[in-house]
Amino acid sequence: xxxxxxxxxxxxxxDKGGDANLGVWxxxxxxxxxxxxxxxxxxxxxxxxxxxEVSRYELPxxxxxxxxLHGLLGDGVxxxxxxxxxxxxxxxxxxxxxxxxxxxxx
Amino acid sequence: MIRIGNASGFYGDRLSAMREQLEGxxxxxxxxxxxxxxxMLILGRDRMKDSSLGYAKTFLRQxxxxxxxxxxxxxxxxxxxxxxxxxxxxxxxxxxxxxxTGDDLKTRFPEALTANAYLGAWEIAExxxxxxxxxxxxxxxxxxxxxxxxxAHFGWARDDWDRLAGATVAGHVLECGTQATGGxxxxxxxxxxxxxxxxxxxxxxxxxxLITKHDGTGGAVTVDTVTAQLLYxxxxxxxxxxxxxxxxxxxxxxxxxxxxxxSGTKGSPPPDTLKVCLxxxxxxxxxxxxxxxxxxxxxxxxxxRRQLHDAIGEEGLTWTLARTDQRDAATEEQASxxxxxTIKTADPKxxxxxxxxxxxxxxxxxxxxxxxxxxxxxxxxxxxxxxYVNRDEVSAKAVLL
Numbered sequence: 273x274x275x276x277x278x279x280x281x282x283x284x285x286x287d288k289g290g291d292a293n294l295g296v297w298x299x300x301x302x303x304x305x306x307x308x309x310x311x312x313x314x315x316x317x318x319x320x321x322x323x324x325e326v327s328r329y330e331l332p333x334x335x336x337x338x339x340x341l342h343g344l345l346g347d348g349v350x351x352x353x354x355x356x357x358x359x360x361x362x363x364x365x366x367x368x369x370x371x372x373x374x375x376x377x378x
Numbered sequence: 379m380i381r382i383g384n385a386s387g388f389y390g391d392r393l394s395a396m397r398e399q400l401e402g403x404x405x406x407x408x409x410x411x412x413x414x415x416x417x418m419l420i421l422g423r424d425r426m427k428d429s430s431l432g433y434a435k436t437f438l439r440q441x442x443x444x445x446x447x448x449x450x451x452x453x454x455x456x457x458x459x460x461x462x463x464x465x466x467x468x469x470x471x472x473x474x475x476x477x478x479t480g481d482d483l484k485t486r487f488p489e490a491l492t493a494n495a496y497l498g499a500w501e502i503a504e505x506x507x508x509x510x511x512x513x514x515x516x517x518x519x520x521x522x523x524x525x526x527x528x529x530a531h532f533g534w535a536r537d538d539w540d541r542l543a544g545a546t547v548a549g550h551v552l553e554c555g556t557q558a559t560g561g562x563x564x565x566x567x568x569x570x571x572x573x574x575x576x577x578x579x580x581x582x583x584x585x586x587x588l589i590t591k592h593d594g595t596g597g598a599v600t601v602d603t604v605t606a607q608l609l610y611x612x613x614x615x616x617x618x619x620x621x622x623x624x625x626x627x628x629x630x631x632x633x634x635x636x637x638x639x640x641s642g643t644k645g646s647p648p649p650d651t652l653k654v655c656l657x658x659x660x661x662x663x664x665x666x667x668x669x670x671x672x673x674x675x676x677x678x679x680x681x682x683r684r685q686l687h688d689a690i691g692e693e694g695l696t697w698t699l700a701r702t703d704q705r706d707a708a709t710e711e712q713a714s715x716x717x718x719x720t721i722k723t724a725d726p727k728x729x730x731x732x733x734x735x736x737x738x739x740x741x742x743x744x745x746x747x748x749x750x751x752x753x754x755x756x757x758x759x760x761x762x763x764x765x766y767v768n769r770d771e772v773s774a775k776a777v778l779l
Contacts, residue, residue: 282564282602283556286611289415291470295609299602329614331627334605340613348762351418351660351694354740358563367564 277319278367280330280377281307285362290352292344292359294366297336303377304335310371311337319369320362380531382524382548383578386410386457387555389434391418395555395576396440400447402592405578406531408448409523410457411553412437418517419657419760421461422492432462433514434758439468441471441512449473449511456502456523460514462492468514468779476505478515479772483654483767491760492657495767497774498620498648499545500536502526504776517655519619521549528581543645544585547629550617551607551640552577552591556606560597569598590637598643599637622648651766658763662729665720666736671746675703675715678744682717685743689735694723701727722759729756 277296278301285294294316298307306316313328316339325342345359356362383405385395389412392398399408411433425432437459448455460467460477468477478501487493494517503526505513510723513526528545529533551558556574560566575595581587586667589599597603608629615627630642670678679699686695700716707713721732733753740747 278564282606284562284564284609287415288613289764292612292615295606295612297605297609298601318633319435327613331609331615333627333629334608334631336455336605336609338609338612338615347660348760350419350657350760350762351663351722353665353698355698355700355718359443363564 273373273378274370275373275378277371277373278364278366281367283367284364285359287345287349287358287359289294289348290316290343290345292362294341294359294362295336296363296366297334304332306377307337308332319366319371327344331348345354369377379404379580379582379640381578381580382407382409382527382552383481384409384411384552384555384576385496387553387557388412388414389436391555393436393440396444396623397447398595399576400444400451400453401590402575402595405453407454407456407527409527409552410437410459411520411523412457412459413461415655415657415762418461418494418655419491422681423758425462430463430466433464433467434459434461438467438470445471445473445512450550454506454510454527455512455528458515458518458520458523458760460516461533462494462516464514464516465777467542471512471514473511473515474509474778475512476508476510476776476778478502478513478519478774478776480520480772481517483772486656486766486767486771487654487656490656490658495652495654495772496620497652497772498522499526499529500621501774501776503530505778508776508778510778520553521546522621523578524549524552525621532583533717537647537753539622539645539647540643541585544587544640545581546617546619546622546624546645547608547626547640547643548579548581548587548743550590550713551604552579554607554610556597557610558603559591559599560603563603563606565602566689585643586641587640588634588637601631601633601638604631604638615703618649620648620652650769652769652772654765654767656761656765657762660759660761661722661724662726662756663720663722663759664729664732664753665718666733666753667750668717668719669714669748669750670703670717670744671710671714672751675701678719681744682739686719686735689738690728690731694721696720696722724758732756
């Protein structure tokens with residue numbers, strides 16, 4: 273069923289110099305099993321077309337994935353001309369993207 | 379157990395947080411983070427104007443209000459508000475003050491406006507061991523503000539990796555203040571975050587902790603609010619710091635009646651290098667936003683773009699057209715798109731001239747011309763870079779006044 277990812281996932285994002293980080297977590301083991309299979313680096317780039325070079329890390333103990341979006345913020349917050357130069361709302365943007373979520377997780 | 383609170387997540391955070399934390403219940407140590415990469419740049423510019431500045435001035439105001447209260451309650455204060463001038467700040471405080479210095483590497487990186495190594499917990503611990511009631515540091519890692527007091531309290535060794543890693547996790551949860559208690563939180567509709575309380579870590583001798591907050595304060599400490607903050611500004615699960623490498627994939631969270639228990643964290647030796655925060659002046663910037671309403675939005679954008687290029691040249695201009703306009707809209711605002719333009723240039727006169735050029739278009743451009751706010755004179759901007767130096771090139775020192 274197509275729903276915003278944020279229906280079941282939380283996210284928090286921020287800046288580290290010219291890179292942005294984007295943590296995504298869910299609230300049950302079943303949801304993490306799905307998220308971990310679904311939200312690949314390729315899928316993230318598809319949902320956030322602005323992302324180019326992406327590192328992906330798994331934190332199953334937190335039911336979370338962490339992404340680093342390299343170079344998204346240019347030379348850092350003071351210099352960046354990006355809308356939202358600190359990537360504060362990158363996570364909320366991702367949560368608003370509509371994706372196929374298994375019905376039993378909703 | 380040692381109770382360590384946080385009263386600041388950035389330079390500009392809630393001024394009354396210090397008093398709220400001191401009056402709201404029991405604490406042993408109160409910490410505050412005032413420094414981000416951007417803050418170092420702001421303080422660097424303060425210092426250029428007046429070499430006696432370069433620290434977080436709001437902390438001084440908090441101390442004028444709360445130092446007597448903290449001393450009275452026996453709560454020790456540990457903050458990185460010293461910024462680029464910890465000694466200068468320390469000498470303004472009327473208590474037994476220790477400060478940490480040695481992070482400034484400007485002689486090593488002379489081209490930078492600010493160059494500061496991220497120091498760790500041990501100089502903070504040394505100040506506390508020597509009886510400091512207030513410890514003021516420059517650039518130390520945010521988490522070290524919590525690791526230092528815990529290490530001093532329990533007498534941890536420098537290779538107690540798991541304990542240090544546990545305290546680092548506690549510090550990471552606390553360092554952004556109310557981001558651990560429901561601020562900036564995806565599921566905010568499930569709790570009342572009208573005025574979230576600031577977080578507290580009750581740290582045990584083994585490095586595990588309970589994240590909580592004072593009774594009666596707003597927000598919430600749940601597995602979800604703590605998870606959100608653990609994910610903030612991290613990279614790989616091996617979280618490198620000056621004190622220890624903390625393995626975030628070993629952290630275990632459990633709900634507790636007063637908050638969240640954190641346990642299981644594993645640590646390993648830190649890298650041989652220290653990270654350095656470098657800010658250099660990149661030039662000058664200015665920006666404005668044109669409002670494009672109704673029909674022919676793309677053509678309106680083209681016209682104003684052409685006109686501004688004619689007036690001041692294309693170089694260094696970045697344009698973004700946000701198509702927030704809706705067709706046949708019932709309000710003027712919904713009928714409008716926003717055209718953002720930013721100039722970045724080495725020439726301060728050109729950054730200033732940008733404003734004049736933009737405003738001179740007012741009666742000479744697209745129909746319905748207006749801007750969201752008149753552009754200013756332009757401001758300098760910084761470029762942030764990280765560098766790495768060997769530990770033996772940095773001599774961190776604890777000084778007691």
